Amino acid sequence: MDDLNAALALSESAQWNQNANDWSMMLRLGQGWGIDATDDAGRVQLAASVVVLPYGEHFAWASMVLVLPQFRRRGYAQLLLRHALSNLAAQGRAAVLDATPAGHAVYVHEGFADTWGFARYRREAGSMLLERPVAPHTRPLREDDWLALDALDRNAFGASRLPLLRVLARRLPQAARVVEQGGRLRGYVLGRDGREARQIGPLLAEDTDLARALLHDALLPLSGEAVYADLLDQHLALLPWLQQLGFAFQRPFTRMVHGTDATPGNPATLVLAAGPELG
Numbered sequence: 001m002d003d004l005n006a007a008l009a010l011s012e013s014a015q016w017n018q019n020a021n022d023w024s025m026m027l028r029l030g031q032g033w034g035i036d037a038t039d040d041a042g043r044v045q046l047a048a049s050v051v052v053l054p055y056g057e058h059f060a061w062a063s064m065v066l067v068l069p070q071f072r073r074r075g076y077a078q079l080l081l082r083h084a085l086s087n088l089a090a091q092g093r094a095a096v097l098d099a100t101p102a103g104h105a106v107y108v109h110e111g112f113a114d115t116w117g118f119a120r121y122r123r124e125a126g127s128m129l130l131e132r133p134v135a136p137h138t139r140p141l142r143e144d145d146w147l148a149l150d151a152l153d154r155n156a157f158g159a160s161r162l163p164l165l166r167v168l169a170r171r172l173p174q175a176a177r178v179v180e181q182g183g184r185l186r187g188y189v190l191g192r193d194g195r196e197a198r199q200i201g202p203l204l205a206e207d208t209d210l211a212r213a214l215l216h217d218a219l220l221p222l223s224g225e226a227v228y229a230d231l232l233d234q235h236l237a238l239l240p241w242l243q244q245l246g247f248a249f250q251r252p253f254t255r256m257v258h259g260t261d262a263t264p265g266n267p268a269t270l271v272l273a274a275g276p277e278l279g
């Protein structure tokens with residue numbers, strides 16, 4: 001799949017937030033497949049997509065399962081998913097993904113199993129940022145943080161996703177922050193630009209105070225802008241505070257696995273997902 005405009009038309013048709021940077025990032029880090037189909041007016045167009053992003057040696061993220069509305073219920077999503085799964089099986093990789101309610105039925109059909117969930121919250125442009133206590137102190141991400149950041153992230157996520165994280169740090173450098181305590185990195189946050197709002201995440205933190213400080217300080221330079229945050233259900237303790245910041249529930253996602261029993265890694269410290277298309 002190499003036509004960025006056609007790919008963008010697909011994600012826009014579902015009102016998703018990906019922009020051209022997202023599509024080119026995903027296709028550079030992973031691989032995508034599509035189906036061209038002819039519409040009623042005789043025009044050939046990209047009607048369906050799937051992308052896989054390999055993380056480490058044992059699994060890959062499956063994402064961007066999209067079908068233009070006029071081509072749905074023809075088996076396109078199923079066909080592309082089966083193609084992606086057989087490609088991953090040949091590499092000995094399990095598949096992990098974050099399902100929308102619409103996608104869930106397709107994935108159950110293909111043998112995916114539910115693990116845990118998270119939900120997308122959106123802060124509209126113009127919302128106010130609350131004061132927060134001075135401690136814990138966060139600071140901008142530095143080049144010499146990457147080794148410790150990768151170790152922290154790999155343990156939680158189940159594989160290194162360093163190439164992705166490095167791209168995200170460049171896409172929204174003003175939101176890229178870390179927190180250290182006792183001479184040790186204990187959390188980080190990254191973000192990215194989007195088609196119609198910024199996204200904050202991934203955010204990893206070893207406790208709730210660290211998570212709150214990182215999110216608050218990542219939002220500071222984005223004052224007045226619309227922002228998405230994908231909060232894992234296991235961190236719902238943060239929700240009242242997020243709501244005070246102006247975030248409102250948008251939609252739920254279910255993390256699903258195929259070819260393995262559980263989500264890789266140890267998600268206790270994962271607070272905000274990178275987003276359903278990235279993990």
Ligand SMILES: CC(C)(COP(=O)(O)OP(=O)(O)OC[C@H]1O[C@@H](n2cnc3c(N)ncnc32)[C@H](O)[C@@H]1OP(=O)(O)O)[C@@H](O)C(=O)NCCC(=O)NCCS
Binds near residue numbers: 064066073074
């Ligand atoms: C979800 C989506 C990708 C499905 O694409 P599709 O090509 O219509 O799906 P398929 O035709 O391959 O469906 C395969 C099977 O999944 C199930 N299924 C698909 N869409 C369904 C729906 N809306 N409700 C219930 N079951 C559904 C059915 O069992 C279907 O088989 P059937 O048509 O023989 O009954 C498409 O609706 C879409 O792009 N939605 C918006 C984006 C989105 O949410 N993508 C999922 C991201 S996780």
